[in-house]
Amino acid sequence: MRVAIVTVGDELLSGDTVNTNAAWLGEELTDRGVSVERVTTVPDDVADIARVVNEYRAEHDAVVVTGGLGPTHDDVTMAGVAAAVGRDLESHAEAREWLTGEGGYSADGLVEGTTELPARARMLPNTEGVAPGAVVEGIYVLPGVPSEMKAMFGQVAGEFDGTETxxxxxxxxxxxxxxxxxxxxxxxxxxxxxxxxxxxxxxxxxxxxxxxxxxxxxxxxxxxxxxxxxx
The missing domain is CATH 3.30.310.50 (Alpha-D-phosphohexomutase, C-terminal domain)
Structure with a gap:
């Protein structure tokens, strides 16, 4: 299995935050026998995210994207992934149900945009935070907060396999x-x-x-x- 990793965030490019997610994901995937062929960091920009994700999904079996999830002004990863696969962002009913049920949030307390995912994407619940992840056309979108990312990756780790080394x-x-x-x-x-x-x-x-x-x-x-x- 051939995989590319895309980490999103201006803070990673400026050096304000150390990119530990890329190293952790690379090790986890390699341990599963997966061939990690690209690791790229892009800014919080919809066009940049869409361009890189679209290029990598054409060349790899899966793309793991981490960072930039949530409802704030610079959380644009879902919009970039949606653009890469030519889908609209839509309020995801399952994400809303999980957050207001298992997550313990009230519907009125959810910030607008929190539950928006690419149309027909599979929702990944965030057991350590708020913003849900998603899987769409071989693209796995995970949070940037390390504890949230690791917990969410654990939900889909079994979908990544290869020859054990x-x-x-x-x-x-x-x-x-x-x-x-x-x-x-x-x-x-x-x-x-x-x-x-x-x-x-x-x-x-x-x-x-x-x-x-x-x-x-x-x-x-x-x-x-x-x-x-x-x-």
Whole structure:
């Protein structure tokens, strides 16, 4: 399954808020065997949201959008998604019923726009907040508040699947530039994906569809490099 993630918010682009949602979703989806191929942040702008979501839904099995839900002036994600799929925003009866029933809100107390979703979308209740999410044409629209996003993703996590993968990591005490030949050779010898991430050391990550292959590749490299000593 091929998935793209779109995070929405001017505060993410300005650096006022750290984009932890993208990292969390990427890890969760990868753990489910899903191939996350794009992570993009867009501003609170209907046209930008519609353009990116429309492009990604044509290229991927699903698009996960997070942020910008609610009735305030800069909460325009639902309008952008509706534009991407060519549907109107409509007051969603099920969303209103859930909020006035399970949610404990009065009909008069709901701010105008709270229950508006793209026409014929599937409503996702927000068990940790107010603004509902939605699923429409393979687009999963989730809140931006991390606790709300995580709870809502839990409702649909079973709809994301792929080939389970296994990873093994080796910490190497050599410059990344000096590892090129050995990394090329380990890719040739083993059916693994290899990622190298420099920092205080070089973290080499092996990913395979079975644990033995990942472990064998890690062992082969580990015997041919200087490893970081455990303290």
């Amino acid at each position: 296994f990873t093994t990591v080796v910490d190497v005490d050599e410059p990344e530039s000096e590892l090129i030949d050995r990394l090329d050779e380990v890719r040739t010898r083993f059916d693994v994906t290899v990622g190298s991430y420099p920092g205080d050391s070089v973290r080499v990550k092996f990913t395979a569809t079975d644990p033995t292959t990942a472990e064998d590749a890690a062992a082969w490299l580990g015997a041919r490099v200087d490893l970081v000593e455990e303290r």
